[in-house]
Amino acid sequence: MVRRFWLGALGVLLAVSLAWGISEYRKAENLTIISENQYRRSLSDFVTHLDGLETNMAKSRAAGTATQQVYYLTQSLHQSDTAVKDLSLLPSANYGLNYIDQFLNQIGDFTGILTQQVAKGTPPDKEQEKTLKEMHERLITVNRDVQELYADLNTEKIAWVNKPSWWKFWGNPNEAAPAAAEGNEGKATQPASIGAGLEQLDVSLQKLPPFSYSGQTETHSVPEPLGLPESTVTEDQARDIASDFLSINGYPGASPEMSGTSKGSFEGYTFKYHTATVDVCKKGGVVTLYRDERDLGLQKLTVDETASQAMNSLKKLGWNNFVVTSTEDFGGYIQLEAVSSENGIRIYPDKIRLTAGRDNGMMIGYDSTPYWLFHHSRPLSKKLTKDQCAAKLRKDLSLKESRLAVISLPGWQEAFCYEFRGTAADEEFLIYINAADGTEEKIQRIIHTPRGEFLQ
Numbered sequence: 001m002v003r004r005f006w007l008g009a010l011g012v013l014l015a016v017s018l019a020w021g022i023s024e025y026r027k028a029e030n031l032t033i034i035s036e037n038q039y040r041r042s043l044s045d046f047v048t049h050l051d052g053l054e055t056n057m058a059k060s061r062a063a064g065t066a067t068q069q070v071y072y073l074t075q076s077l078h079q080s081d082t083a084v085k086d087l088s089l090l091p092s093a094n095y096g097l098n099y100i101d102q103f104l105n106q107i108g109d110f111t112g113i114l115t116q117q118v119a120k121g122t123p124p125d126k127e128q129e130k131t132l133k134e135m136h137e138r139l140i141t142v143n144r145d146v147q148e149l150y151a152d153l154n155t156e157k158i159a160w161v162n163k164p165s166w167w168k169f170w171g172n173p174n175e176a177a178p179a180a181a182e183g184n185e186g187k188a189t190q191p192a193s194i195g196a197g198l199e200q201l202d203v204s205l206q207k208l209p210p211f212s213y214s215g216q217t218e219t220h221s222v223p224e225p226l227g228l229p230e231s232t233v234t235e236d237q238a239r240d241i242a243s244d245f246l247s248i249n250g251y252p253g254a255s256p257e258m259s260g261t262s263k264g265s266f267e268g269y270t271f272k273y274h275t276a277t278v279d280v281c282k283k284g285g286v287v288t289l290y291r292d293e294r295d296l297g298l299q300k301l302t303v304d305e306t307a308s309q310a311m312n313s314l315k316k317l318g319w320n321n322f323v324v325t326s327t328e329d330f331g332g333y334i335q336l337e338a339v340s341s342e343n344g345i346r347i348y349p350d351k352i353r354l355t356a357g358r359d360n361g362m363m364i365g366y367d368s369t370p371y372w373l374f375h376h377s378r379p380l381s382k383k384l385t386k387d388q389c390a391a392k393l394r395k396d397l398s399l400k401e402s403r404l405a406v407i408s409l410p411g412w413q414e415a416f417c418y419e420f421r422g423t424a425a426d427e428e429f430l431i432y433i434n435a436a437d438g439t440e441e442k443i444q445r446i447i448h449t450p451r452g453e454f455l456q
Helices: 002-062 066-088 098-119 126-155 194-206 235-248 303-316 369-374 386-390
Strands: 257-262 268-273 276-281 287-292 322-329 333-342 345-357 363-367 398-408 414-424 427-434 440-449 452-455
Touching: 002 066, 002 098, 002 126, 066 098, 098 126, 126 194, 235 268, 235 276, 235 287, 287 369, 303 322, 303 333, 303 345, 322 345, 322 452, 345 369, 386 398, 386 414, 386 427, 398 427, 414 440
Parallel strands: 345 398
Antiparallel strands: 257 268, 268 276, 276 287, 287 363, 322 333, 333 345, 345 363, 398 414, 414 427, 427 440, 440 452
């Protein structure tokens, strides 16, 4: 009797397990179908946008006016960005396409730079025309291979992934196995899956010579620091510099210990004292970074009071002609940026970042690397007056303030401009007009948040 009971129970359990397994299998199969449909849709969008990108690049090269060239370059920029997004929806990390992703980013970067340049009235120079031509010719090859692959995939019922070896037994036993590539040199072989086809495509494209355009980003950059003094310091001299820095920042009589060295553009020495770390650059003997990981006490100071004390500490360190340009409140501490000001002209690339606690206003973070990277002697000469540059602005812009300023441009270029702060359509903007030729160099939108002002 007991035996029959257990046999019955096992039978019920087996039946339940089998039903559960079948249910889970069907769910997994449905998810696979959904994923494949999404991948196919993304691939279809990618192929369409890649073809449109090639067409617009061709038109940008044939455009005879600046207006038309800006239009087609802008379209190229947008379609390269869209194609990259389409590509990101494919499992390209598993199936290749690394070459195409990198190449599309290069196109987007270059066409973006050309768009801004042509819009300001400067046509592409011979070197840029050559780069655009080489990019387009390479894109023709890439687009042709992608279109051919997609056409082949659309003519056959090919799954996104290779079917496992047991598929012919448990799947469709009558389905023909894909032809092996071995022994078929010189003949085009049908890929076993879309993923395999994309892998084959990426391998073939990797054989192309590497494209030489390295690109520029919107981040201001220089090959090496411009502002470091020429002198060099020993470890002992660097320790004294670190000790003086700590004494000014609330640790009188500090005796920091050497804890390591740093490499790169700011090669130097790293010193440790209790919770504080100080980096001293070997070239110039300047403090580049300071971090104090002390426990923060109760908030006793307002944001403005904390910022004021932080700027007083900056002056004690010898930085006298600096003004605060942004402050961000994180509750227990604030972060602020201060830029150099020469005769009322703000030098935005020459900035220092500070972090200070709201318990006592002492600095807990200091980063002078932007200043030492970009600081150099600049010939600042303006040809236009403030009123002449203001005439370039929209008539409905309500001005709040204006000043002269040096701003960063892509790469390592800079521009001497009039900075106009004003309101239009209920939003605030910073608009920069070149003081030499009246070009509108940059527009930034000011975003007001509880933590502070941000620029977009």
